[in-house]
Amino acid sequence: xxxxxxxxxxxxxxxxxxxxxxxxxxxxxxxxxxxxxxxxxxxxxxxxxxxxxxxxxxxxxxxxxxxxxxxxxxxxxxxxxxxxxxxxxxxxxxxxxxxxxxxxxxxxxxxxxxxxxxxxxxxxxxxxxxxxxxxxxxxxxxxxxxxxxxxxxxxxxxxxxxxxxxxxxxxxxxxxxxxxxxxxxxxxxxxxxxxxxxxxxxxxxxxxxxxxxxxxxxxxxxxxxxxxxxxxxxxxxxxxxxxxxxxxxxxxxxxxxxxxxxxxxxxxxxxxxxxxxxxxxxxxxxxxxxxxxxxxxx
Numbered sequence: 001x002x003x004x005x006x007x008x009x010x011x012x013x014x015x016x017x018x019x020x021x022x023x024x025x026x027x028x029x030x031x032x033x034x035x036x037x038x039x040x041x042x043x044x045x046x047x048x049x050x051x052x053x054x055x056x057x058x059x060x061x062x063x064x065x066x067x068x069x070x071x072x073x074x075x076x077x078x079x080x081x082x083x084x085x086x087x088x089x090x091x092x093x094x095x096x097x098x099x100x101x102x103x104x105x106x107x108x109x110x111x112x113x114x115x116x117x118x119x120x121x122x123x124x125x126x127x128x129x130x131x132x133x134x135x136x137x138x139x140x141x142x143x144x145x146x147x148x149x150x151x152x153x154x155x156x157x158x159x160x161x162x163x164x165x166x167x168x169x170x171x172x173x174x175x176x177x178x179x180x181x182x183x184x185x186x187x188x189x190x191x192x193x194x195x196x197x198x199x200x201x202x203x204x205x206x207x208x209x210x211x212x213x214x215x216x217x218x219x220x221x222x223x224x225x226x227x228x229x230x231x232x233x234x235x236x237x238x239x240x241x242x243x244x245x246x247x248x249x250x251x252x253x254x255x256x257x258x259x260x261x262x263x264x265x266x267x268x269x270x271x272x273x274x275x276x277x278x279x280x281x282x283x284x285x286x287x288x289x290x291x292x293x294x295x296x297x298x
Contacts, residue, residue, distance in 0.1 A: 002042070002046040002047050003046065005111075006047070006048065007042075007046070007047040007048070008047065008048045008108055008110070008278065009037055009047060009048065009049045009050075010051075010052050010058075010104055010278070011030055011033050011034055011037075011049075011050070011051045011052060012052045012104065013030050013051055013052050014052045014053055014058065014059060014100060015052070015097060015100060015101070016029075016030075017093065018091055018093035018094040018097050019083070019091070019094060030051060031262075031267060032179075032262075034049065034261075034267055034270070034271055035258050035261040035262050035267060036178055036179075036258060037049060038257070038258075038261045038267075038270070039254050039255075039257035039258035039260075039261055040254065044270045044273065044274060048274050048277050048278050049270060049271065049274045050277075050278045051271055051275065052104070054271065054272075054275035054278075055275055055278050055282060057103075057107055057279065057282040057283060057285075058100065058103050058104055058282070059100070059103075060103075060286055061103035061106065061107055061282075061285075061289060062096075062099050062100035062102070062103040064103075064289055064293065065099045065102050065106075065129050066096065066099045068129050068132050068133055068136075069099055069102075069129055073125060073128065074095055074096065074098060074099075077097075077098055077121060077122070077125070078118075078121060079097075079118060079119075079121070079122070080094060080095055080097065080098075097122075098122045098125050098126075099129075101122050101126065102122075102125065102126040102129050102130070105123070105126050105144050106126065106129075106130055106141045106142075106285070107281070107282040107285050107286065108281055108282060108285070109142040110144045111142060111144060111145070112144065112145060112147045113126075113144050113146050113147065114147045114148075114149075115146050115147070115148060116148070116154050116164070117148060117154050118154070118164060119146070120146045120148060123144060123145070123146040124146070126144060127143055127144065127145075130142075130143055131143070133289075137292040137293070138292070140285075140288060140289060140292060155214060155215060155218075156207060156211040156214075157169060157174040157175070157211075158173060158174050158175070158176070158188055158189065158191070158192040158211075159171050159173055159174040159192075159193055160174065160193065161193055161207035161208040161210070161211040162207055173188050173191060175188075176188060176189075176247060178254065178255070178258075179255060179258065180251065182248045182251075182252075185244060185247050185248050185251065186244040186248065189212070189215075189240050189244040189247065190237075190240050190241070190244065192208065192211075192212060192240065193208040194208040194209050194212070194236050195208055195209065197209075198235075199232075200213070200228065200231040200232070200234065200236075200239050201228055202214075202224055212239065212243050213227055213228070215243055215246075215247065216242065216243045216246050219243075219246040219247050219249070219250035220246040220250075230242075
């Protein structure tokens with residue numbers, strides 16, 4: 001929680017441009033995400049929230065770490081393979097994404113990195129490059145560990161529940177957006193893919209029903225056991241209506257807080273303060289790295 005140690009939240013706009021972006025949209029999405037994070041309950045007094053491009057230490061350490069990673073290591077990253085498959089003119093930035101992500105983590109002596117299953121490999125690569133640097137120059141970087149929630153760590157698509165729910169999915173019916181209207185939430189969940197079996201139980205061989213149960217438990221606060229018991233003997237229509245109701249009730253106060261942050265005029269101030277606090281920490285680590293590799297420093 002926010003009372004246990006320092007939590008740092010970075011909006012990674014440098015990572016965003018590894019794929020083509022519309023400049024106006026990128027700016028808007030950055031501010032939108034900042035307000036969404038605050039609406040989710042992140043307290044900027046207790047935690048640090050900032051935009052990646054507001055702290056140049058990330059790009060600088062990212063370059064240094066490039067020089068301690070091999071092409072082979074980056075080639076093995078499954079996310080790069082998935083994102084670049086069938087595409088021409090893929091950017092070097094996309095290939096090199098994990099080096100910058102390693103810098104994001106290592107600059108702050110991070111001990112725990114909350115990630116989805118799909119990002120675990122990147123944290124393991126971060127550990128590899130930290131270990132390589134430490135063995136060459138002596139202890140410099142803390143070894144971070146990935147923290148993956150056992151349940152709800154990966155919400156799946158409503159249309160194809162074998163793939164992750166993604167904001168970039170071409171089929172908008174596959175995804176519930178945080179700022180979605182209540183009517184659209186209901187419509188999408190009622191149309192969500194299930195199967196021909198009747199029982200509403202969590203089973204890895206039944207991804208559609210299992211995904212809706214995950215969404216229900218995450219938004220209603222009920223345990224999986226309680227949810228399964230609640231829907232015993234009930235049909236999909238009743239089940240989906242309850243899931244839709246839970247999601248709508250979960251999003252309503254969240255969307256209200258989001259609106260308040262966007263209209264308050266405080267957002268840029270919060271991000272500027274966050275960048276200042278982040279840089280105070282990261283500059284020390286970057287100076288240590290520069291000294292160890294032999295750069296002339298002031």
